[in-house]
Amino acid sequence: MNKPEATVRILEKISKVNDVIASENRSDFRARRLSVVNVLGSPGSGKTTLIAATAERLGGRSVAVIEGDVAGRVDADFLASKGLPAVQINTGGGCHLDAGMVREAMRELAAHDGAIVFVENVGNLICTAGYDLGERVRVLALSTPEGDDKPYKYPGIFAGAEVLLITKSDLAPYVGFDAEALKERARSLNPDLVIFEVCARSGEGMDAWRDWLAARCGEE
């Protein structure tokens, strides 16, 4: 079934409205010296754990989190329990965050000027790729149990990310994950993609990723 042309036109209009708000967000974030990091990935790819473990390693740097989910506030509660200021967005049935949702959440978020603000997007490799939130950095988390064939199936999200974090690297031997094959496939879609293999649990690769992020997000 193809979508009627009228819908396509209206969806294009929504997308343009999103781009305008994203651009306003970017100016607002710059004025407050906020480094916003949009974290994309499948359900269960380890985004929340990764954010908590990265925040822990960022030392004196101020960190806050916006949590996107269809429903519930499991992740925001978890992050708050780690001492991180967190605001939960529930999308109802929506499969992605948009720039307007992030603007609203930012008003409630107790983020210090100069902070790194992680935005955990809804767990999804498709819809999230199409929406600019005004972020500085777009990170894609892919966990080893998801398989090394994912770039072929979800090319848009690999093409649009600045950094790929291969998460749960400790499980790679159990699931037959070929990291080199994955990297080659991802870079065929996005030659400049920065890639780290990380394991939040064991700490493997986390310092290299933290150093890259801290440099990319400037220093206070």
Place this chain on the structure above:
Amino acid sequence: MNKPEATVRILEKISKVNDVIASENRSDFRARRLSVVNVLGSPGSGKTTLIAATAERLGGRSVAVIEGDVAGRVDADFLASKGLPAVQINTGGGCHLDAGMVREAMRELAAHDGAIVFVENVGNLICTAGYDLGERVRVLALSTPEGDDKPYKYPGIFAGAEVLLITKSDLAPYVGFDAEALKERARSLNPDLVIFEVCARSGEGMDAWRDWLAARCGEE
């Protein structure tokens, strides 16, 4: 950003068109004694491997597969290499299959009358839940590395499934997955949910699931 009301109205219309085609599909499938099984789950939850391993255990029963992906034909090629008739649907950027896509694919698929036809939906826990394809059985595959908290975050897909397959059960001890907690959470949304813990690789639980499916899909 809220969607303009006009879009919501048009999307409702699309959804109604889908329901009409799904209902026609259901009649067509019944006329051909086809048992169509709509398989939902995250990217990398093990849907393709599960379908291949289930087909292998279905003995003399005729099986065919419709593969849904945003792009590529990795899975259809894999299934064809296992001797299964398979047709690939690419949705472009679309995050779910719809009844019209399945109707088209069914015309190309070399499925015998009386066959079990698995439809592997796009990897996604959100959009796929909203589209009836005319299937007889709706299966949700959730892999243990995704975590036991998923029902709270994606309630719609748990509420709408008839069967939940907890896949990659062999990884549960490595990822701290609590199967009993997951079952309780899933059944709080869907008290009649049938649940199997399976591992396609080791074969654990696969016979029980196969027996249930064969009974649910009648016998030729």
